[in-house]
Amino acid sequence: MIELLPETKGNLIAVKMSGTVTEADMDMYFGRVEEIFLQERIEHLLLDWSELDGWAPGARTVGTWFGMHHRALMGRVAVLADNIWEDETVRITDIFQSATVRRFTPAEREKAMAWIREG
Secondary structure, three states, X not given: OEEEOOOOEOOEEEEEEEEEEOHHHHHHHHHHHHHHHHHOOOOEEEEEEEEEEEEOOOHHHHHHHHHHHHHHHOOEEEEEOOHHHHHHHHHXXXXXXXXXXXXXXXXXXXXXXXXXXXX
């Protein structure tokens, strides 16, 4: 499941991924986010993976394609995730090459929000 979080406003998109994310989840999410990109200049992204179990086959590929399409816009990406997602955080860094990407533990949510807003 993917949901836009209440912090999504201005130049920030905040997303929570939980359970096993599917291609259908990605398609629905990206449709909503494209509308935001048409209305706002998005420069920051918060990915909350604190309740993520993983991705169904094909879902990561869809996410990578979307990230590659919008990667030049991002200045900062905060990933809220436990250590098990460290390799995926590296993948996010590869996608958003011009952005500063930092991983924060779920307990550091406020720290992540402060960091992303200062950018």
